[in-house]
Amino acid sequence: MKPDAFAAVMATGIVSVAAYDHGYRLISVALMLGAAVLLPVLVVAMLRTWRRDRWSLREIDVCFGLFTYVAACCVLATRLDEHRLAIFILLPLAIQAWLSLTPPAVRALWRAGWTGLRDRAHGGWELASVATSGLAMVFVAVGVLFWAVILWTLALAMYLFLTGLVAWRWAHDRAERRVRDPDSWIVMGAPAIATLAGEHLHHALAPGPFADGVRLVTIVTWVAATLWIPVLLALGLRRVDAWPAVFPLGMYSSATYAMAAETGWAALGVVSLGFCWIAFGAWLWTAVPAVGRVTGALGLSYGRGHG
Numbered sequence: 001m002k003p004d005a006f007a008a009v010m011a012t013g014i015v016s017v018a019a020y021d022h023g024y025r026l027i028s029v030a031l032m033l034g035a036a037v038l039l040p041v042l043v044v045a046m047l048r049t050w051r052r053d054r055w056s057l058r059e060i061d062v063c064f065g066l067f068t069y070v071a072a073c074c075v076l077a078t079r080l081d082e083h084r085l086a087i088f089i090l091l092p093l094a095i096q097a098w099l100s101l102t103p104p105a106v107r108a109l110w111r112a113g114w115t116g117l118r119d120r121a122h123g124g125w126e127l128a129s130v131a132t133s134g135l136a137m138v139f140v141a142v143g144v145l146f147w148a149v150i151l152w153t154l155a156l157a158m159y160l161f162l163t164g165l166v167a168w169r170w171a172h173d174r175a176e177r178r179v180r181d182p183d184s185w186i187v188m189g190a191p192a193i194a195t196l197a198g199e200h201l202h203h204a205l206a207p208g209p210f211a212d213g214v215r216l217v218t219i220v221t222w223v224a225a226t227l228w229i230p231v232l233l234a235l236g237l238r239r240v241d242a243w244p245a246v247f248p249l250g251m252y253s254s255a256t257y258a259m260a261a262e263t264g265w266a267a268l269g270v271v272s273l274g275f276c277w278i279a280f281g282a283w284l285w286t287a288v289p290a291v292g293r294v295t296g297a298l299g300l301s302y303g304r305g306h307g
Contacts, residue, residue, distance in 0.1 A: 003065025007243035009072035074134025189248025
């Protein structure tokens with residue numbers, strides 16, 4: 001297992017949300033149940049792997065990868081927002097993990113120095129912004145708008161900083177200008193989830209200049225997410241056979257659905273539906289081989305145990 005293993009829950013949960021948006025209830029419920037079962041299974045597997053491999057939060061990629069746990073809890077809580085018990089279980093878990101991971105991540109960035117950051121930055125680091133936007137959404141769901149605003153603003157600041165580092169690396173390293181790492185899709189997924197969090201926040205705020213400002217920012221983040229798609233494709237990113245790639249596609253579908261509802265533009269609903277099916281296809285493309293690998297590993301372990 002890798003530290004970002006909870007991206008499987010993130011991806012499954014958000015594709016469930018996207019399917020729910022478009023009325024595919026059977027698909028949505030099946031995916032939601034799968035995500036709910038997978039989360040505790042991965043927690044147990046992650047703890048065993050941590051002890052065996054001796055991961056350290058001083059390692060920058062370990063810190064940022066583990067933000068997938070925070071985001072997974074938040075995405076699942078968002079899908080289950082009608083069930084208050086689920087939110088009150090998942091939100092404290094997400095808060096505790098976010099508070100545990102953020103200080104080590106900041107220290108790791110500080111220790112790396114500017115040259116180290118330029119040479120190592122990649123799209124997976126955007127998971128910190130994704131997780132923070134996810135927390136903002138769940139705080140909106142429980143009516144704690146002050147912290148929702150703070151976290152959403154922090155997520156936007158994280159996104160600008162981390163995207164600057166990734167762009168700096170692409171500009172500095174000629175080899176990085178051909179992007180093939182599926183993690184790079186998170187550069188698009190981060191503004192997409194910021195859009196969805198902003199839309200939730202806008203609807204919860206009292207009408208006025210501040211709410212109008214939030215709405216304007218969400219339009220900007222949606223445009224940013226949209227523009228990243230052709231840029232990433234032009235840079236050579238075609239792979240969607242990994243969980244960090246599935247999540248941004250599903251998130252873009254949900255963010256675009258929210259924009260369609262906000263603006264009333266029917267064309268955005270069509271775009272959202274198209275990305276819903278793209279995300280679901282990418283989910284199947286990723287899930288089927290993953291299940292095969294797990295089944296094969298379990299069969300191998302069983303065979304050794306009875307050999």
